[in-house]
Amino acid sequence: MNDYIPVSEIGERSLIKRLSGIFNVGCNPDILIGSGTDDCAVINISEDEYMVVTTDMLHRKTDFPVLMTPWQIGWMSAAVNFSDVASMGARPIGFLSAMGFSKDTDITFVEGISRGMDDCAKFCGTSVIGGDIDTHDELTITGTALGRVQKSELLTRKGANVGDKICVTGFAGSAGAALHAIANNIEIPDILLNKLLEPVPRVAEAQKLARSGAVTCMMDTSDGLAISLHDLADLNDVGFRLEEDSLPIQAEISEFITSNPDILTEFALYTGGDFELLFTVSPNMLEIVQSACYLNVIGDVVGQEVGTSITCRNGQNLTINRKGYLQLGV
Template identity: 80%
Template sequence: MNRPIPVSGIGERPLIKRISDIFNTGCNPDILIGSGTDDCAVIDISDEDCMVITTDMLHRKTDFPPQMNPWQIGWMSAAVNFSDVASMGARPVGFLSAMGFSKDTDLSFVEDICKGMDDCARFCGTSVIGGDIDTHDELTITGTALGRVQKSELLTRKGARVGDKVCVTGLAGSAGAALHAIENDIDIPDSLLNKLLTPIPRVNEAMKLAKSGAVTCMMDTSDGLAMSLHDLADLNEVGFRIDEASLPIQKEVSEFVTSDPGSLTELALYTGGDFELLFTVSSCMLEAAQSACYLNVIGEVVAREVGIGLMCRNGENLTINRKGYLQLGD
């Protein structure tokens, strides 16, 4: 008799792999990319275009810090999904949300969540088009975002080649630094706090990058930069050499973490919640990518046997470990 295996004992990514193996046994020719292999599923809808679809579930206790107001809860619930749509280079075309509230939830609280959700959808150029409401012991919001992209511009996690440049939009570690400050009652400016409470989906940047033709693979960094690098390395059978001095760290983070410079690198690599884009670019197309949006080049793609390493400011080479934000006990 097999002993029961708790989901907390297997971890998020292995569980996703096991479930995806069950779901991917079908043979629907309209499904171009199925469950578990990318940020979104991809559906064939015409000769030129495809649709990308993603869903994410968020909970009061684990995903919404106490400092987050209801408008920010709504914004976050939409933003995490639109970030996945962005990572495929797609244009958002709709958002659905299933929300569970306790029976005594104040009506104004629900309305403010919906306003934040709607504002995020509008920011991304689309609308909330439906969903479901039910009672639940804990505030739970499941969002589903839809996007559309030309097949020739679809970006996926696969395609990195040795010699490509490794790039990110925005900054690394800001959300993690803000969460650390909240948990330790450290006063920080709103410019840093908002990186955690009101993340910006990089939809516009992603669509421009997709049109540039410069990107060879892309995903978002919601689980942290290091975890995302390992995901791309496994899928593409490559390694990465990352330059510590090139990691883009927000000025306010540097001011707030002054005693240990190594902590800045830890925050940049191993904390999640930034919802930036991590992507690789052909060296000969770097200028095209830079013309598409603001980006930071943080390293390059190397051979698989080299591994995933960090070139430190002091000349030392360190291994970037597989760790970051994970659920289900990892």
């Protein structure tokens, strides 16, 4: 008899790894990347293109703050999936959603969610193309996004080299700071609040980066910057050295965090929900990607033996811990 192991103890990433070992993708030569190893599965569909596919499940209690409007719930449900498509350098081509509502849910609430999904799909250049509806004790939304990418432009989590620059689009820690403000009844401007409630999938930036030919690996930061760095480090057998002064922290965060400046770095490293792109670039190609989209260079790829760390403003080097936003109660 197997020992009892609750899923809350094993953790999301470990469970995904265990389950991925069960699924046999080797029998289908058209599957380039299967479950568990990247942001999307990658399927061979033609001589020149791959299709990428991803799915994500969201719940009322854990993923949608109480103050979210139905439209924002719908937008986020689509955005989290389109962010995964973007991380592969792909162009979104469709979105499907399975939605579970309690029997007494107001129809206008459901319509609001659907409009949010539709607007996010339009923003990403595609449409909602189908799905399913059922009754459920808790609002639960599962989204599935599809994308296409030229084979020569596919970006994955693997490919970082020692000496590469590590870059991120947008800001780090904004969504986490907004969630902190909500939990502590701190008034913040909409420009910061919307980083949490209306995340913008970086589909346009991702396609420009893919076409540049300068990016060596890429993923999104939905679970947080620190844990994403560790994911890339493990897969590429490298380490990362970040510079604290280079962390792109939104100015509005500093305006309500005045008592403890160190917490700004904590937000940037260890909170999730930003849905930015984290990627590595060959140093001699940096100017090319800087002309392709807005980005921040936050550090360098170093040897695996160096580990993943951050150089603080006072000159001290600190280890970046393997933690971030995870499901399954961890």
